[in-house]
Each structure stands twice: as C-alpha cells, then as structure tokens.
Amino acid sequence: MPEVTRPRRSAGRAGGDPADGGRIGSGPGRLLVTLYAVFAVGATSRSAYQIATRFEEAPLPYALSAVAAVVYCAITVALVRGGEAARRTALAGCVAELAGVLVVGTWSVFDPEAFPDTTVWSAYGMGYLFIPLVLPVVGLLWLRRSPAS
Amino acid sequence: MFTPLTVAVAVAALALAAWCGLAAYRNEPTKDWHFAGMAVVTLLALAQLVVGVVRLAGGAEADDGTVVFVSYLVGCACAIPAVAFLSLSERTRWGSATVAAGAVVLAVLQVRLYDIWGGAGA
Numbered sequence: 001m002p003e004v005t006r007p008r009r010s011a012g013r014a015g016g017d018p019a020d021g022g023r024i025g026s027g028p029g030r031l032l033v034t035l036y037a038v039f040a041v042g043a044t045s046r047s048a049y050q051i052a053t054r055f056e057e058a059p060l061p062y063a064l065s066a067v068a069a070v071v072y073c074a075i076t077v078a079l080v081r082g083g084e085a086a087r088r089t090a091l092a093g094c095v096a097e098l099a100g101v102l103v104v105g106t107w108s109v110f111d112p113e114a115f116p117d118t119t120v121w122s123a124y125g126m127g128y129l130f131i132p133l134v135l136p137v138v139g140l141l142w143l144r145r146s147p148a149s
Numbered sequence: 150m151f152t153p154l155t156v157a158v159a160v161a162a163l164a165l166a167a168w169c170g171l172a173a174y175r176n177e178p179t180k181d182w183h184f185a186g187m188a189v190v191t192l193l194a195l196a197q198l199v200v201g202v203v204r205l206a207g208g209a210e211a212d213d214g215t216v217v218f219v220s221y222l223v224g225c226a227c228a229i230p231a232v233a234f235l236s237l238s239e240r241t242r243w244g245s246a247t248v249a250a251g252a253v254v255l256a257v258l259q260v261r262l263y264d265i266w267g268g269a270g271a
Contacts, residue, residue, distance in 0.1 A: 034232060034247045038254050045220060116187040 024087055025079045032142055036076040043069035043120050058117040064104055065119045071097050091143050098136035101125055151200050152268045158193045159259035166252035167185050173245035179236045187233045194226045212267035221262050229256045
C-alpha cells in the first residue's frame, strides 16, 4: 500500500520544502484560500449592501461586518501572494480574525440590544456553521506548520 | 422561484461534494469525470440563473430584493467554475477537497436563495 508508506507527498511539497518555501496558498493551503475567498466575497458584498442601503438601522453590526470583510480580504490576498511578508500578514490577519470572532461573539451574546442585525461574527459565527471560529484556528496551525524557509 | 430546480441544484451540488470528497479521501486529484460532473452542476446553476432572471422580467419579485437575489444567482453560477479552475492548478487531493468545499458552499447558497425569493411562497 504505497499510499500508506508515502502519505501526503503533495502536502509535504507544499508545506515544509524550502525550495517551495512561502507557497502558503497551495496544497492544503489551496482549500484554505478557497474558504477565505468565499468569506471575503460574502462578507464584502453583504456589508457593502447593508451599509449602502440601511446603515442607520444597525450601525454597529454593519460596521463590524465591514471590519470582518477587510480582514478576510487581507488574509485571502496574503495566502494567494505567498512569501514571508505575506505569511506574516496572513498570521496577523488570522489573529485579528480569531480575536474578532471571540470578542464580537461574546459581545453579541451578552449585549444583544447592540446587535439589531447579525454580523458574520455574531454568536461566534453560529449563522455560518461556526466556520468563522474554526477557520482562523486552522489558518494559524497551517501557517505555523509551513514556515517560509 | 422554481423550487424543484433549487432542490435539484442543491442535491447535485451535495453529490458532487461527496464525490470529490471521496477523491480527496483517496488522495486523488480531480479527473475528467469529476469535471464532467462539475459541468453538469454548473449547467443546472446557469439554468437557475436564466429562470430567475426570466421570472424577474415577468414581473415577479424576490422578498429580499432584486439586487440580493441576482447577486446570489450569479454567485451560484460562478461557484463551481471557480473551484474547477483552482483544482486544475492544484493537481493533488487538495484540489479535490477544494471542489468539494465549493460544492458545499453552492448547496448552502441554494438554501439562502430559497429564503431570499420568499421561501414557501415561491
């Protein structure tokens, strides 16, 4: 069973090989890029629409949605670009994202009146199957595991 | 809009997700047959886009507004082609996993699309 004796050859190539260093957007990173791109597009279009049409109804959630959108876009771009600087940007983005989902999640649970409408990060991303909570953790693990050199 | 088509797209997308998920599990990249499957799902999503636009042109209105509805329709039509291209340049199991993820997203979008159009009143 060659699959067992040589597991995840491709993942290794994308991960630790110095010749391929900094290619954080390939291998498992490709899946990560896709998910971040989905959230970047979703959060950006959603917050742009909400801010353009009815910002005064729920200014705080919509502003926070915009912040989330910026973070998702930054991480997506960083993962696609690759390289050491981009890896640091992506790391910072994932930390900001994790902090955001924890802070906004807790805030939305304890002070629901401040949130007449939901954000991506409300209730720890429950409306999005908790992916906003899981994604930064996976992202941090992946970026730690694949140093640029 | 046209609930049977929405259900068909969702089911086809989930089937594609399972199929490509299996390929990822078996450590295989996407193959020609997977791309044929992606083409079928994309055609369904394009048919949905056409039906949706025709219904809007015929005077029907989506509960959550035309802009949101059309954005979702376009997003649904683009989802599978986008991940198909990603899997073309990622010839590993992770390319298959990416297509599976995109297909799951499409299935979730179908649920949202149903709500946006007006749910049971469609």
